[in-house]
Amino acid sequence: PVGDRGPLSRQVRAAAGGERPPVLKTPKGTRDHAxxxxxxxxxxxxxxxxxxxxxxxxxxxxxxxxxxxxxxxxxxxxxxxxxxxxxxxxxxxxxxxxxxxxxxxxxxxxxxxxxxxxxxxxxxxxxxxxxxxxxxxxxxxxxxxxxxxxxxxxxxxxxxxxxxxxxxxxxxxxxxxxxxxxxxxxxxxxxxxxxxxxxxxxxxxxxxxxxxxxxxxxxxxxxxxxxxxxxxxxxxxxxxxxxxxxxxxxxxxxxxxxxxxxxxxxxxxxxxxxxxxxxxxxxxxxxxxxxxxxxxxxxxxxxxxxxxxxxxxxxxxxxxxxxxxxxxxxxxxxxxxxxxxxxxxxxxxxxxxxxxxxxxxxxxxxxxEEKIRTTETQVLVASAQKKLLEERLKLISELWDAGIKAEMLYKKNPKLLNQLQYCEETGIPLVAIVGEQELKDGVVKLRIVATREEVNVRRESLVEEIRIRTSQC
Amino acid sequence: PVGDRGPLSRQVRAAAGGERPPVLKTPKGTRDHAxxxxxxxxxxxxxxxxxxxxxxxxxxxxxxxxxxxxxxxxxxxxxxxxxxxxxxxxxxxxxxxxxxxxxxxxxxxxxxxxxxxxxxxxxxxxxxxxxxxxxxxxxxxxxxxxxxxxxxxxxxxxxxxxxxxxxxxxxxxxxxxxxxxxxxxxxxxxxxxxxxxxxxxxxxxxxxxxxxxxxxxxxxxxxxxxxxxxxxxxxxxxxxxxxxxxxxxxxxxxxxxxxxxxxxxxxxxxxxxxxxxxxxxxxxxxxxxxxxxxxxxxxxxxxxxxxxxxxxxxxxxxxxxxxxxxxxxxxxxxxxxxxxxxxxxxxxxxxxxxxxxxxxxxxxxxxxEEKIRTTETQVLVASAQKKLLEERLKLISELWDAGIKAEMLYKKNPKLLNQLQYCEETGIPLVAIVGEQELKDGVVKLRIVATREEVNVRRESLVEEIRIRTSQC
CATH class of the missing domain: 3.30.930.10 (Bira Bifunctional Protein; Domain 2)
Structure with missing residues (x-):
């Protein structure tokens, strides 16, 4: 009989191995903001x-x-x-x-x-x-x-x-x-x-x-x-x-x-x-x-x-x-x-x-088709070689403490290409790249994403350089 | 009997000529922010x-x-x-x-x-x-x-x-x-x-x-x-x-x-x-x-x-x-x-x-006992004599259109003292005073509330002067 449809379909779902799947929606007339x-x-x-x-x-x-x-x-x-x-x-x-x-x-x-x-x-x-x-x-x-x-x-x-x-x-x-x-x-x-x-x-x-x-x-x-x-x-x-x-x-x-x-x-x-x-x-x-x-x-x-x-x-x-x-x-x-x-x-x-x-x-x-930026990150702290997670953590911590908006990828050994791609996707204008040579020389390689220009900046001038480049005063 | 107390007190209130007064409160555990x-x-x-x-x-x-x-x-x-x-x-x-x-x-x-x-x-x-x-x-x-x-x-x-x-x-x-x-x-x-x-x-x-x-x-x-x-x-x-x-x-x-x-x-x-x-x-x-x-x-x-x-x-x-x-x-x-x-x-x-x-x-x-300012008003547009409402309206409109945060008292003929007092109370740092002489001379008298200093400023320079004085750039 018709009255059995509810329980029956529940039986079918149960037989198929699933509980009722969670209803994924916001209440009628409301919405999330991405x-x-x-x-x-x-x-x-x-x-x-x-x-x-x-x-x-x-x-x-x-x-x-x-x-x-x-x-x-x-x-x-x-x-x-x-x-x-x-x-x-x-x-x-x-x-x-x-x-x-x-x-x-x-x-x-x-x-x-x-x-x-x-x-x-x-x-x-x-x-x-x-x-x-x-x-x-x-x-x-x-x-x-x-x-x-x-x-x-x-x-x-x-x-x-x-x-x-x-x-x-x-x-x-x-x-x-x-x-x-x-x-x-x-x-x-x-x-x-x-x-x-x-x-x-x-x-x-x-x-x-x-x-x-x-x-x-x-x-x-x-x-x-x-x-x-x-x-x-x-x-x-x-x-x-x-x-x-x-x-x-x-x-x-x-x-x-x-x-x-x-x-x-x-x-x-x-x-x-x-x-x-x-x-x-x-x-x-x-x-x-x-x-x-x-x-x-x-x-x-x-x-x-x-x-x-x-x-x-x-x-x-x-x-x-x-x-x-x-x-x-x-x-x-x-x-x-x-x-x-x-x-x-x-x-x-x-x-x-x-x-x-x-x-x-x-x-x-x-x-x-204008893309609106959803974050304000000024610089991505990246590395060019493996085994530099600790150096990235040290550098990003210095930047945060100086009030610079900075991100890094949450990977031990990310590929440089992936790091640069992340900047393109999210509109981050600068990349601060640490590498073995730069560490020895006491500099950081600063890459301007839009022009692909790269300059070596002395570590103690990096914060100031980022501020100027992102014209934040 | 005890059970009558409710209705009775309602009768008393009714006899006193009042309806039930509105309950003025926010829900338990919530509050307004002044x-x-x-x-x-x-x-x-x-x-x-x-x-x-x-x-x-x-x-x-x-x-x-x-x-x-x-x-x-x-x-x-x-x-x-x-x-x-x-x-x-x-x-x-x-x-x-x-x-x-x-x-x-x-x-x-x-x-x-x-x-x-x-x-x-x-x-x-x-x-x-x-x-x-x-x-x-x-x-x-x-x-x-x-x-x-x-x-x-x-x-x-x-x-x-x-x-x-x-x-x-x-x-x-x-x-x-x-x-x-x-x-x-x-x-x-x-x-x-x-x-x-x-x-x-x-x-x-x-x-x-x-x-x-x-x-x-x-x-x-x-x-x-x-x-x-x-x-x-x-x-x-x-x-x-x-x-x-x-x-x-x-x-x-x-x-x-x-x-x-x-x-x-x-x-x-x-x-x-x-x-x-x-x-x-x-x-x-x-x-x-x-x-x-x-x-x-x-x-x-x-x-x-x-x-x-x-x-x-x-x-x-x-x-x-x-x-x-x-x-x-x-x-x-x-x-x-x-x-x-x-x-x-x-x-x-x-x-x-x-x-x-x-x-x-x-x-x-x-x-x-620090007093926190609740508004950001930079200047009060005031008048020194009567019958200057129209001039105040014209001036404040110019200021708003130039992005200056400005207020005026909503009175046709406010007393200068009341206008100055309003600035003291609310922390407004500047007063732009229009008077008959100033209108003739094409100037506005700008008063610095903290020092009581007064300077005549040419009307066309007023916006710039206010910006400098409130160090907003």
């Missing part, structure tokens, strides 16, 4: 972190594990994607879903009311992974946030400047940073006759406008969110608008919207933001886009999202659909949710979508 | 990583999550400390317990037979935390491992060299690296009449010799592990020995031990190891110690552990009991456990106990 990938990621993260440091942020770190209740009620629809730990006695735990909620918890717990911090770390979402587009269940977030009560729009403008700097530095191609404000959106919904309880669902629906045409969004509003066709049409007139300072002025004059208090506040701040961005010289890449809504519940003011513009990219064989590569916004209420008295700490922040950028760079690297 | 701690940790990790790179290791990364079955059966007694994830559908997952088993899984999965890698990342153990001694449930491991079939003891010697370099670099005070070999221990057990099935339990008991006197270890062997008093006494004669090359020679002549094949192999390799360590010039800190056993099941050859020596440390008010700060060994069978055909890849590696070192440095820092 050395070339780890090196590329290090390069990328260091570009992002140096921008955060340029803007005066301090690093903090929080645990990957949080109490479950810390995460509950902060993510709206996202909550179902939270990884929970098994109850093994003690506290109920979960893996962090982003770095923003732990930051808010950190501020409230330590009663900090002012802070500029960055945090680069992994977060976890039981999402449907689309790994080819750089969407994973375990992924890095690179967050920069400014907490504190300040004059309006100055920190917000800095967050946009940071996005602009990072995307420019990384040379990812043309991009646009869409900007909107939750207060403007809420104002639009209000003047179009949407009840306040429907603001968040309406927001989520509008957010799809970057992927599907207005007609589809409209039907979802009417059929699923229960808005009247008239309300939907009125919303449609607003949310399809995008532009710059001119559009802000136009909406400030809009007979309906200008009557709405929160919309007016949002528009006033948007105008101020554009003034600051003009001073920063970056408005060329900024679009005030009323369709931008952002998924997360906790935003209360300015929101933004950077997208790469599709282009004829010679580097890529098939153009990658990437979506947003950075996003963020203002969340003035989140810290207050952790305070027993609800004391608020206004915050604005940006998160760089490092995984998506990583997959672009990874594909580009593959296409270019 | 900026000063994060900066100290970054300094420490970078010292460790630069040593790993000096020895030619490439970085890899593996997920925090592993399939539960990947971890099962690898840790012996440790298995009960593994964090498991809740079954939310799909694969059964766990948090990694160390970086060694994921490394072995990575090698087997990718059929890699040769690799030198480092990995710095967090691991998880549901252990009883002793946070004052640097023992946490979430903690960093810094691992360096060499996989591959090589001539004996050359990679093993390099691992010990690495421990020596790192502990010397960090100036933690005097230390000793204890070395032993599982084969020697097994030989000792065999010649003392311990049945092979009891080798691992006997190992675990011997391992306690660094904490309790021999008499206690002996009673545990007899009372709990079922060894005969005679066998225990014979073991005692061996495991209380420690020394150097002389002890190795003595044991190689030992009438019983020299007849045991694995012990002889182990002793021969130990002799070779000491020869290599002599060439590295580090035998002064190495002790061949027969009581060293190490807890983990997977070791098969050389094992080692570095301990700091207690000293009159002026830095510490109460001397910290720290235990081992680095450890490792050879595990030739682990990769084979992941291979369907059991193909082995010999490995040897070292793990730096970064958390314990961190708590020493943290205490030392506190005691010294």
């Amino acid at each position: 050395p070339a990938q780890a090196a590329l990621r290090e390069r990328l993260l260091s570009a992002v972190v140096s921008c955060f440091k340029r803007h005066g942020a301090a690093a903090i770190d929080t645990p990957v594990l949080e109490l479950r209740e810390t995460l509950v009620g902060k993510y709206g629809e996202g909550a179902k994607l939270i990884y929970e730990l098994k109850d093994q006695g003690g506290e109920l735990l979960a893996l962090r879903y982003d770095l923003t909620v732990p930051f808010a918890r950190y501020l409230a717990m330590n009663k900090i009311t002012k802070m500029k911090r960055y945090h680069v770390a992994k977060v976890y979402r039981r999402d449907n992974p689309a790994t080819t587009r750089g969407r994973y269940r375990e992924f890095y977030q690179c967050d920069f946030d400014i907490a504190g009560q300040f004059d309006p729009m100055i920190p917000d403008a800095e967050c946009l400047k940071i996005v602009h700097e990072i995307l420019s530095d990384l040379q990812l191609g043309d991009f646009v940073i869409k900007v909107n404000d939750r207060r403007i959106l809420n104002g639009v919904f209000a003047v179009c006759g949407v009840p306040e309880s429907q603001f968040i669902p309406a927001c989520c629906t509008v957010d799809k406008l970057d992927k599907v045409p207005w007609e589809e969004v409209r039907s979802e509003m009417v059929a699923e969110k229960g808005l009247s066709p008239e309300a939907a049409d009125r919303i449609g007139e607003y949310v399809q608008l995008h532009g710059g300072l001119d559009l802000i002025e136009q909406l400030l004059q809009d007979p309906k919207l200008s009557q709405n208090k929160v919309a007016k506040e949002g528009l006033g701040d948007m105008k101020l933001l554009f003034e600051y961005l003009t001073l920063f010289g970056i408005t060329g890449k900024i679009s005030f886009d009323l369709s931008l809504a952002r998924g997360l519940d906790y935003y209360t003011g300015v929101i933004f999202e950077a997208v790469l513009l599709q282009q004829d990219n010679k580097h890529l064989e098939e153009p990658l659909s990437i979506g947003s590569v950075a996003g963020g916004g203002r969340y003035d209420g989140l810290v207050g949710m952790f305070d027993a008295k609800g004391r608020k700490v206004p915050c604005v922040g940006v998160s760089i979508g490092i995984e998506r950028i990583f997959s672009i760079l990874e594909q580009r690297l593959e296409a270019s | 900026p000063a701690q994060a900066a100290l940790r970054e300094r420490l990790l970078s010292a460790v990583v630069s040593c790993f790179k000096r020895h030619g290791a490439a970085a890899i990364d593996t997920p925090v999550l592993e399939l539960r079955e990947t971890l099962v059966g690898k840790y012996g007694e440790g298995a009960k400390l593994i964090y498991e994830l809740k079954d939310q559908g799909g694969e059964l997952l766990a948090l990694r317990y160390d970086l060694t088993v994921p490394f072995a899984r990575y090698l087997a999965m990718n059929k890699i037979t040769k690799m030198k890698r480092y990995h710095v990342a967090k691991v998880y153990r549901r252990d009883n935390p002793a946070t004052t001694r640097g023992r946490y449930r979430e903690f960093y491991q810094c691992d360096f491992d060499i996989a591959g079939q090589f001539d004996p003891m050359i990679p093993d010697a390099e691992c010990l060299k690495i421990v020596h370099e790192i502990l010397s670099d960090l100036q933690l005070g005097d230390f000793v690296i204890k070395v032993n070999d599982r084969r020697i221990l097994n030989g000792v057990f065999a010649v003392c009449g311990v049945p092979e099935s009891q080798f691992i339990p006997a190992c675990c008991t011997v391992d306690k010799l660094d904490k309790v006197p021999w008499e206690e270890v002996r009673s545990e062997m007899v009372a709990e592990k079922g060894l005969s008093p005679e066998a225990a006494d014979r073991i005692g004669e061996y495991v209380q020995l420690h020394g150097g090359l002389d002890l190795i020679e003595q044991l190689l002549q030992d009438p019983k031990l020299s007849q045991n094949k694995v012990a002889k192999e182990g002793l021969g390799d130990m002799k070779l190891l000491f020869e290599y360590l002599t060439l590295f010039g580090i035998t002064g800190k190495i002790s061949f110690d027969l009581s060293l056993a190490r807890g983990l099941d997977y070791y098969t050859g050389v094992i080692f552990e570095a301990v700091l020596l207690q000293q009159d440390n002026k830095h510490l008010e109460e001397p910290l009991s720290i235990g081992s700060v680095a450890g490792g060994g050879r595990y030739d069978g682990l990769v084979g456990m992941f291979d369907a055909k059991g193909r082995k890849v010999p490995c040897v590696g070292v793990s730096i106990g970064i958390e314990r070192i961190f708590s020493i440095l943290e205490q030392r820092l506190e005691a010294s």
